[in-house]
Amino acid sequence: MIEVNRLTKRYGDVVAVSNLSFTVPPGLVTGFLGPNGAGKSTTMRMILGLNRPTSGTATIDGRPFTARQAGLHHVGALLDAGDVHPGRSARAHLSALAHTNGLPRRRIHEVLEEVGLADAGHRRVGGFSLGMRQRLGIAAALLGDPPVLLFDEPVNGLDPEGVRWVRGLFRRLAAEGRTVLVSSHLMSEMQNTADRLVVVGRGELIAEETVTEFAARGARAHVTVRTPQAALLVPLLAAAGATATPDGADALAVTGLPAAQVGELACRHHIVVHELTTHHASLEEAFMELTAHHAQYSAQETR
Ligand SMILES: Nc1ncnc2c1ncn2[C@@H]1O[C@H](COP(=O)(O)OP(=O)(O)OP(=O)(O)O)[C@@H](O)[C@H]1O
Numbered sequence: 001m002i003e004v005n006r007l008t009k010r011y012g013d014v015v016a017v018s019n020l021s022f023t024v025p026p027g028l029v030t031g032f033l034g035p036n037g038a039g040k041s042t043t044m045r046m047i048l049g050l051n052r053p054t055s056g057t058a059t060i061d062g063r064p065f066t067a068r069q070a071g072l073h074h075v076g077a078l079l080d081a082g083d084v085h086p087g088r089s090a091r092a093h094l095s096a097l098a099h100t101n102g103l104p105r106r107r108i109h110e111v112l113e114e115v116g117l118a119d120a121g122h123r124r125v126g127g128f129s130l131g132m133r134q135r136l137g138i139a140a141a142l143l144g145d146p147p148v149l150l151f152d153e154p155v156n157g158l159d160p161e162g163v164r165w166v167r168g169l170f171r172r173l174a175a176e177g178r179t180v181l182v183s184s185h186l187m188s189e190m191q192n193t194a195d196r197l198v199v200v201g202r203g204e205l206i207a208e209e210t211v212t213e214f215a216a217r218g219a220r221a222h223v224t225v226r227t228p229q230a231a232l233l234v235p236l237l238a239a240a241g242a243t244a245t246p247d248g249a250d251a252l253a254v255t256g257l258p259a260a261q262v263g264e265l266a267c268r269h270h271i272v273v274h275e276l277t278t279h280h281a282s283l284e285e286a287f288m289e290l291t292a293h294h295a296q297y298s299a300q301e302t303r
Helices: 040-047 090-100 106-114 130-142 160-175 211-217 230-239 259-268 283-294
Strands: 002-011 014-024 029-033 055-060 075-078 148-152 179-184 196-201 204-210 222-226 243-246 251-255 275-279
Touching (some): 002 040, 014 040, 014 204, 040 179, 075 130, 130 148, 211 283, 230 251, 259 275
Parallel strands (some): 029 179, 029 196, 148 179
Antiparallel strands (some): 002 014, 222 251, 243 251
8 A cells, every 4th residue: 555645845946746645555556647747757756765755755555665675575666667777688687686685586587578578688778669678667666576566657668569468467466466556647548457546737636536436527428419400409408408509510519418318309399310429528538627727738748
Protein backbone atom coordinates (compact mmCIF):
# COMPACT_ATOMS: atom_id res chain seq x y z
CA MET A 1 0.00 0.00 0.00
CA ILE A 2 1.28 3.44 -0.96
CA GLU A 3 -0.09 6.39 0.98
CA VAL A 4 0.45 9.97 -0.15
CA ASN A 5 -0.63 12.51 2.43
CA ARG A 6 -0.85 16.25 1.71
CA LEU A 7 2.29 16.08 -0.39
CA THR A 8 3.65 19.37 -1.74
CA LYS A 9 6.77 20.08 -3.80
CA ARG A 10 7.86 23.57 -4.84
CA TYR A 11 10.72 24.43 -7.17
CA GLY A 12 11.16 28.17 -6.56
CA ASP A 13 7.92 29.69 -7.84
CA VAL A 14 6.78 26.46 -9.52
CA VAL A 15 4.41 24.34 -7.45
CA ALA A 16 5.00 20.91 -9.02
CA VAL A 17 2.80 19.04 -6.51
CA SER A 18 0.19 20.71 -4.34
CA ASN A 19 -1.32 19.24 -1.18
CA LEU A 20 -1.79 15.88 -2.92
CA SER A 21 -3.32 12.93 -1.07
CA PHE A 22 -4.22 9.50 -2.45
CA THR A 23 -3.69 5.80 -1.75
CA VAL A 24 -2.54 2.93 -3.93
CA PRO A 25 -3.95 -0.35 -2.55
CA PRO A 26 -2.43 -3.78 -3.22
CA GLY A 27 -4.02 -6.23 -5.64
CA LEU A 28 -5.08 -3.58 -8.16
CA VAL A 29 -3.53 -1.58 -10.97
CA THR A 30 -3.81 2.11 -10.11
CA GLY A 31 -3.43 4.45 -13.08
CA PHE A 32 -1.77 7.78 -12.28
CA LEU A 33 -3.14 10.05 -14.95
CA GLY A 34 -2.59 13.68 -15.83
CA PRO A 35 -1.54 16.01 -18.63
CA ASN A 36 2.12 16.92 -19.22
CA GLY A 37 3.67 18.72 -16.28
CA ALA A 38 0.90 17.63 -13.88
CA GLY A 39 3.44 16.46 -11.32
CA LYS A 40 3.29 12.69 -11.80
CA SER A 41 7.05 12.10 -12.06
CA THR A 42 7.76 14.43 -9.16
CA THR A 43 5.22 12.57 -7.01
CA MET A 44 6.70 9.18 -7.91
CA ARG A 45 10.19 10.43 -7.11
CA MET A 46 8.98 11.63 -3.70
CA ILE A 47 7.30 8.27 -3.02
CA LEU A 48 10.66 6.65 -3.75
CA GLY A 49 12.54 9.09 -1.53
CA LEU A 50 14.49 10.50 -4.49
CA ASN A 51 13.02 14.01 -4.10
CA ARG A 52 12.39 15.65 -0.75
CA PRO A 53 8.85 16.93 -0.29
CA THR A 54 8.47 20.60 0.62
CA SER A 55 5.76 19.34 2.98
CA GLY A 56 3.58 16.28 3.49
CA THR A 57 4.49 12.61 3.51
CA ALA A 58 4.59 9.58 1.23
CA THR A 59 4.81 6.11 2.73
CA ILE A 60 5.07 2.60 1.36
CA ASP A 61 3.60 -0.06 3.62
CA GLY A 62 3.49 2.44 6.46
CA ARG A 63 7.05 3.75 6.29
CA PRO A 64 8.85 6.31 4.14
CA PHE A 65 10.81 4.45 1.50
CA THR A 66 14.51 4.99 1.37
CA ALA A 67 16.79 3.02 -0.90
CA ARG A 68 18.50 1.62 2.19
CA GLN A 69 15.47 -0.22 3.57
CA ALA A 70 15.07 -3.27 1.39
CA GLY A 71 15.84 -1.84 -2.02
CA LEU A 72 14.65 -3.81 -5.00
CA HIS A 73 13.27 -6.59 -2.75
CA HIS A 74 10.57 -4.25 -1.57
CA VAL A 75 9.95 -1.72 -4.34
CA GLY A 76 10.70 -1.88 -8.06
CA ALA A 77 10.45 1.24 -10.21
CA LEU A 78 10.80 2.32 -13.82
CA LEU A 79 11.37 6.06 -13.78
CA ASP A 80 13.52 7.01 -16.75
CA ALA A 81 14.26 4.34 -19.33
CA GLY A 82 17.16 6.42 -20.69
CA ASP A 83 18.95 6.32 -17.35
CA VAL A 84 21.24 3.39 -18.21
CA HIS A 85 24.93 3.48 -19.15
CA PRO A 86 24.90 3.13 -22.98
CA GLY A 87 28.17 1.18 -23.07
CA ARG A 88 26.85 -1.60 -20.82
CA SER A 89 25.02 -4.67 -22.01
CA ALA A 90 21.51 -5.28 -20.70
CA ARG A 91 22.82 -8.28 -18.77
CA ALA A 92 25.67 -6.27 -17.22
CA HIS A 93 23.25 -3.53 -16.18
CA LEU A 94 20.97 -6.03 -14.44
CA SER A 95 23.95 -7.86 -13.02
CA ALA A 96 25.22 -4.69 -11.32
CA LEU A 97 21.75 -4.07 -9.85
CA ALA A 98 21.47 -7.68 -8.66
CA HIS A 99 24.89 -7.47 -7.03
CA THR A 100 24.26 -4.23 -5.10
CA ASN A 101 20.86 -5.49 -3.94
CA GLY A 102 22.03 -8.98 -2.97
CA LEU A 103 19.74 -10.69 -5.51
CA PRO A 104 20.37 -14.14 -6.98
CA ARG A 105 21.96 -14.10 -10.46
CA ARG A 106 19.28 -16.39 -11.87
CA ARG A 107 16.85 -13.48 -11.65
CA ILE A 108 18.77 -11.74 -14.46
CA HIS A 109 17.88 -14.46 -16.94
CA GLU A 110 14.33 -14.74 -15.60
CA VAL A 111 13.52 -11.05 -15.99
CA LEU A 112 15.18 -10.81 -19.43
CA GLU A 113 12.95 -13.70 -20.50
CA GLU A 114 9.94 -12.06 -18.90
CA VAL A 115 10.33 -8.81 -20.84
CA GLY A 116 11.26 -10.46 -24.14
CA LEU A 117 14.92 -9.39 -24.16
CA ALA A 118 16.51 -12.82 -23.63
CA ASP A 119 18.16 -12.69 -27.07
CA ALA A 120 19.38 -9.10 -26.63
CA GLY A 121 20.91 -9.50 -23.16
CA HIS A 122 24.48 -9.33 -24.46
CA ARG A 123 23.88 -6.23 -26.59
CA ARG A 124 24.98 -2.73 -25.59
CA VAL A 125 22.10 -0.66 -24.26
CA GLY A 126 23.32 2.27 -26.39
CA GLY A 127 22.04 0.42 -29.46
CA PHE A 128 18.59 -0.28 -27.96
CA SER A 129 15.39 1.29 -29.29
CA LEU A 130 13.24 3.26 -26.84
CA GLY A 131 10.87 0.30 -26.58
CA MET A 132 13.77 -2.04 -25.73
CA ARG A 133 14.98 0.42 -23.08
CA GLN A 134 11.50 0.47 -21.59
CA ARG A 135 11.53 -3.33 -21.48
CA LEU A 136 14.93 -3.25 -19.79
CA GLY A 137 13.65 -0.69 -17.27
CA ILE A 138 10.70 -2.98 -16.54
CA ALA A 139 13.12 -5.93 -16.16
CA ALA A 140 15.10 -3.91 -13.60
CA ALA A 141 11.91 -3.08 -11.68
CA LEU A 142 10.99 -6.79 -11.56
CA LEU A 143 14.48 -7.99 -10.60
CA GLY A 144 13.86 -8.15 -6.84
CA ASP A 145 10.38 -9.73 -7.26
CA PRO A 146 9.01 -6.80 -5.21
CA PRO A 147 5.48 -6.47 -3.77
CA VAL A 148 5.33 -2.78 -4.74
CA LEU A 149 5.92 -1.52 -8.28
CA LEU A 150 5.92 1.97 -9.81
CA PHE A 151 6.12 2.60 -13.55
CA ASP A 152 6.44 6.13 -14.97
CA GLU A 153 5.06 6.30 -18.54
CA PRO A 154 6.05 2.67 -19.29
CA VAL A 155 4.17 2.52 -22.58
CA ASN A 156 6.21 5.27 -24.29
CA GLY A 157 8.04 3.79 -27.24
CA LEU A 158 6.42 0.35 -27.10
CA ASP A 159 4.93 -1.09 -30.30
CA PRO A 160 1.32 -2.39 -30.26
CA GLU A 161 2.45 -5.90 -29.29
CA GLY A 162 4.54 -4.36 -26.49
CA VAL A 163 1.57 -2.34 -25.26
CA ARG A 164 -0.55 -5.50 -25.10
CA TRP A 165 2.19 -7.37 -23.32
CA VAL A 166 2.77 -4.66 -20.73
CA ARG A 167 -0.97 -4.43 -20.00
CA GLY A 168 -1.08 -8.16 -19.37
CA LEU A 169 2.01 -7.91 -17.18
CA PHE A 170 0.54 -5.17 -14.97
CA ARG A 171 -2.72 -7.07 -14.61
CA ARG A 172 -0.87 -10.23 -13.62
CA LEU A 173 1.35 -8.40 -11.11
CA ALA A 174 -1.76 -6.92 -9.48
CA ALA A 175 -3.55 -10.29 -9.52
CA GLU A 176 -0.58 -11.67 -7.58
CA GLY A 177 -1.50 -9.19 -4.83
CA ARG A 178 1.16 -6.58 -5.59
CA THR A 179 0.72 -2.82 -5.38
CA VAL A 180 1.02 -1.41 -8.91
CA LEU A 181 1.10 2.32 -9.77
CA VAL A 182 1.39 3.21 -13.47
CA SER A 183 1.56 6.78 -14.76
CA SER A 184 0.37 7.98 -18.14
CA HIS A 185 -0.82 11.14 -19.84
CA LEU A 186 -3.18 9.11 -22.08
CA MET A 187 -6.52 7.83 -20.83
CA SER A 188 -6.64 5.32 -23.69
CA GLU A 189 -3.59 3.58 -22.21
CA MET A 190 -5.29 3.21 -18.86
CA GLN A 191 -8.83 2.19 -19.71
CA ASN A 192 -7.99 -1.43 -20.39
CA THR A 193 -5.23 -1.66 -17.80
CA ALA A 194 -6.16 0.14 -14.60
CA ASP A 195 -8.77 -0.76 -11.99
CA ARG A 196 -8.52 2.60 -10.25
CA LEU A 197 -7.49 6.05 -11.39
CA VAL A 198 -5.74 8.88 -9.59
CA VAL A 199 -6.15 11.90 -11.86
CA VAL A 200 -3.96 14.98 -11.31
CA GLY A 201 -3.61 18.36 -12.98
CA ARG A 202 -1.21 21.19 -12.10
CA GLY A 203 -0.04 19.16 -9.13
CA GLU A 204 -3.51 18.87 -7.62
CA LEU A 205 -5.79 15.87 -7.19
CA ILE A 206 -8.72 16.04 -9.61
CA ALA A 207 -10.25 12.59 -9.07
CA GLU A 208 -9.53 9.33 -7.27
CA GLU A 209 -12.01 6.64 -8.27
CA THR A 210 -12.52 3.31 -9.99
CA VAL A 211 -12.39 3.17 -13.79
CA THR A 212 -16.11 2.25 -13.69
CA GLU A 213 -16.90 5.41 -11.73
CA PHE A 214 -14.76 7.41 -14.11
CA ALA A 215 -16.54 5.87 -17.10
CA ALA A 216 -19.87 7.04 -15.67
CA ARG A 217 -18.65 10.61 -16.18
CA GLY A 218 -18.45 9.88 -19.88
CA ALA A 219 -21.85 8.23 -19.97
CA ARG A 220 -23.64 11.46 -20.76
CA ALA A 221 -24.96 10.39 -24.12
CA HIS A 222 -26.54 12.47 -26.81
CA VAL A 223 -28.72 11.27 -29.62
CA THR A 224 -28.43 12.45 -33.20
CA VAL A 225 -31.82 12.67 -34.95
CA ARG A 226 -31.77 13.31 -38.67
CA THR A 227 -35.19 14.46 -39.87
CA PRO A 228 -36.58 16.74 -42.58
CA GLN A 229 -39.21 17.81 -40.03
CA ALA A 230 -36.96 19.14 -37.26
CA ALA A 231 -39.16 22.19 -36.70
CA LEU A 232 -42.06 19.90 -35.72
CA LEU A 233 -39.96 17.63 -33.52
CA VAL A 234 -38.18 20.30 -31.46
CA PRO A 235 -41.20 21.51 -29.44
CA LEU A 236 -42.33 17.91 -28.87
CA LEU A 237 -38.89 17.03 -27.51
CA ALA A 238 -38.92 20.11 -25.27
CA ALA A 239 -42.32 19.12 -23.91
CA ALA A 240 -40.90 15.66 -23.13
CA GLY A 241 -38.09 17.25 -21.10
CA ALA A 242 -35.28 16.86 -23.67
CA THR A 243 -32.98 19.53 -25.06
CA ALA A 244 -32.52 19.66 -28.83
CA THR A 245 -29.91 21.78 -30.58
CA PRO A 246 -29.38 22.02 -34.36
CA ASP A 247 -26.57 19.76 -35.57
CA GLY A 248 -26.05 20.54 -39.26
CA ALA A 249 -28.77 21.20 -41.84
CA ASP A 250 -31.33 18.49 -41.07
CA ALA A 251 -30.18 17.04 -37.76
CA LEU A 252 -30.66 17.64 -34.04
CA ALA A 253 -28.43 16.76 -31.11
CA VAL A 254 -30.75 15.63 -28.32
CA THR A 255 -29.89 15.21 -24.65
CA GLY A 256 -32.14 14.16 -21.83
CA LEU A 257 -34.07 11.44 -23.69
CA PRO A 258 -32.82 8.03 -24.87
CA ALA A 259 -32.91 7.18 -28.59
CA ALA A 260 -35.81 4.73 -28.18
CA GLN A 261 -38.08 7.38 -26.65
CA VAL A 262 -37.06 9.97 -29.27
CA GLY A 263 -38.00 7.46 -31.98
CA GLU A 264 -41.34 6.60 -30.34
CA LEU A 265 -42.19 10.29 -29.92
CA ALA A 266 -41.49 10.96 -33.59
CA CYS A 267 -43.53 7.89 -34.62
CA ARG A 268 -46.56 8.94 -32.53
CA HIS A 269 -46.59 12.30 -34.35
CA HIS A 270 -45.91 10.81 -37.80
CA ILE A 271 -42.59 12.62 -38.11
CA VAL A 272 -40.18 11.14 -40.65
CA VAL A 273 -36.80 10.11 -39.13
CA HIS A 274 -33.84 9.26 -41.36
CA GLU A 275 -31.30 8.56 -38.63
CA LEU A 276 -31.30 7.93 -34.89
CA THR A 277 -27.86 7.42 -33.33
CA THR A 278 -26.68 7.32 -29.71
CA HIS A 279 -23.22 8.82 -28.99
CA HIS A 280 -21.37 8.04 -25.75
CA ALA A 281 -18.54 10.31 -24.70
CA SER A 282 -15.36 8.22 -24.61
CA LEU A 283 -13.22 7.91 -21.49
CA GLU A 284 -10.66 10.04 -23.33
CA GLU A 285 -13.26 12.80 -23.72
CA ALA A 286 -14.22 12.52 -20.05
CA PHE A 287 -10.53 12.83 -19.12
CA MET A 288 -10.01 15.83 -21.44
CA GLU A 289 -13.08 17.54 -20.00
CA LEU A 290 -12.03 16.79 -16.43
CA THR A 291 -8.47 18.10 -16.89
CA ALA A 292 -9.23 20.96 -19.32
CA HIS A 293 -8.91 23.59 -16.61
CA HIS A 294 -5.81 21.94 -15.18
CA ALA A 295 -3.77 21.48 -18.35
CA GLN A 296 -0.64 23.56 -18.06
CA TYR A 297 0.71 23.00 -21.54
CA SER A 298 -2.18 22.57 -23.89
CA ALA A 299 -0.61 23.85 -27.12
CA GLN A 300 2.91 22.52 -26.83
CA GLU A 301 4.73 19.66 -25.15
CA THR A 302 6.95 20.45 -22.18
CA ARG A 303 9.68 18.21 -23.47
N1 LIG B 1 13.96 19.75 -10.95
C1 LIG B 1 13.00 20.63 -11.28
N2 LIG B 1 13.21 21.95 -11.23
C2 LIG B 1 12.24 22.84 -11.55
N3 LIG B 1 11.00 22.49 -11.93
C3 LIG B 1 10.71 21.18 -12.00
C4 LIG B 1 11.69 20.17 -11.68
N4 LIG B 1 11.12 18.95 -11.84
C5 LIG B 1 9.84 19.18 -12.25
N5 LIG B 1 9.60 20.52 -12.35
C6 LIG B 1 8.33 21.15 -12.74
O1 LIG B 1 7.29 20.57 -11.98
C7 LIG B 1 6.12 20.39 -12.75
C8 LIG B 1 5.71 18.91 -12.72
O2 LIG B 1 6.64 18.13 -13.46
P1 LIG B 1 6.57 16.54 -13.57
O3 LIG B 1 7.71 16.11 -14.44
O4 LIG B 1 6.46 15.96 -12.23
O5 LIG B 1 5.19 16.35 -14.34
P2 LIG B 1 4.62 15.06 -15.10
O6 LIG B 1 3.18 14.98 -14.74
O7 LIG B 1 5.47 13.87 -14.81
O8 LIG B 1 4.74 15.49 -16.61
P3 LIG B 1 5.05 14.64 -17.96
O9 LIG B 1 3.81 13.88 -18.32
O10 LIG B 1 5.32 15.76 -18.94
O11 LIG B 1 6.25 13.81 -17.67
C9 LIG B 1 6.45 20.92 -14.14
O12 LIG B 1 5.99 22.26 -14.23
C10 LIG B 1 7.95 20.86 -14.18
O13 LIG B 1 8.46 21.82 -15.07
